[in-house]
Amino acid sequence: MQRFLTALDLAFADPPAVDLSDGCSACFSEPDLAVLAGDPARIPVDLATTALRKSADHWSPEQWRALWSRTAPRVVREVLAERGRGLVDRELASLGKGHADLSSWPERQRTALDDALAAVLEVAVTYGDPAHEVTTLLGGLACAYDDLGPWLARLDALRGPQADAGVVRLALEWTTGLLRGEDQWFTWWWPADPAAVVREWVCSAAVRDRVRRFAAAHPGCKTASDVLLAYTALDEGARSPWYHPATGYDRWQAMGQPTGYAWLIPV
Known part of the structure; x- marks a missing residue:
């Protein structure tokens, strides 16, 4: 550095x-x-x-x-x-x-x-x-040339166990985001189809292979195994195997219950 x-x-x-x-x-x-x-x-x-x-x-x-x-x-x-x-x-x-x-x-x-x-x-x-937060940083970097590609290429070129682990963490963030239909990927960079940009990288053969190798080398890593589950769901067009963090709140609201943030209000 x-x-x-x-x-x-x-x-x-x-x-x-x-x-x-x-x-x-x-x-x-x-x-x-x-x-x-x-x-x-x-x-x-x-x-x-x-x-x-x-x-x-x-x-x-x-x-x-x-x-x-x-x-x-x-x-x-x-x-x-x-x-x-x-x-x-x-x-x-x-x-x-x-x-x-x-x-x-x-x-x-x-x-x-x-x-x-x-x-x-x-x-x-x-x-x-x-x-x-890595996604936030990437979104800012993409603004420089209106292109995320050069920065993802830099990320792909990183080598070593720490870099592999970082790619796996980012892959989990992006695959689970795709599964839940995320459409707010970047704050200040607005490509025509941000989900397509994300999918092109995270579902590429190179990233998939990197995740698989990491999962094989670290069989106890839940992050890596979850990415593989997410890939399967994306490939099959299936629903996410996980609930969205706000699912419970949304269901509570749909039932007509009080919706004060973080509090169950007596009725």
């Missing part, structure tokens, strides 16, 4: 100046705008991420790119530290077209940022981050 962060620092060692004097005064005070336009080393990371989470029309294309160029090394470190806490996809979403448009950056900077973010993904997968 460190070598990718070092390469990122070098690629963005000479950040551009930026004029933010026309920035939104409803969202940022004049001192904040001055800090964002000042010495990049003095920009608080929370101010940087707040600026990068704004809607596309909040900054001009030139301002978006300059903000990312000035803060990329610190923001990537923040994404690394904050992964698994539910918000990292929001600032990553601003790398897409209409925002900073990473695809148009100079090759050296683009490659350095791609590699650093891929290293963050590797840490998330191999360090045991919950699968739904």
Whole structure:
């Protein structure tokens, strides 16, 4: 991880100046705008991420790119530290077209940022981050090029027992989501058919084989065995072998019972 962060620092060692004097005064005070336009080393990371989470029309294309160029090394470190806490996809979403448009950056900077973010993904997968948080991270990464494929290819290239375990965890998350008809896969990335994108990867021969090998090597792993059950159900067009976590609540509500959240209200 460190070598990718070092390469990122070098690629963005000479950040551009930026004029933010026309920035939104409803969202940022004049001192904040001055800090964002000042010495990049003095920009608080929370101010940087707040600026990068704004809607596309909040900054001009030139301002978006300059903000990312000035803060990329610190923001990537923040994404690394904050992964698994539910918000990292929001600032990553601003790398897409209409925002900073990473695809148009100079090759050296683009490659350095791609590699650093891929290293963050590797840490998330191999360090045991919950699968739904890995999905959140992947959704943010997909915004950069409006394509999840390059990041899934990076994931497929990971090797070792920790990487295999991470793939199995993600496979369980995605296969069970497909079985229950999940349609809210990613928060900020909106492909035409997100379920098709998910299915193409998780049901591919390569991922299936990886899960099977892991299950054979770890016969006591319930996660791996559950993925194999999910594959069977998907292949047969069968119902999910598991209840959705909210099934009990939904049935209670359908019976006309009181539905205060987490409480059974006396009647």
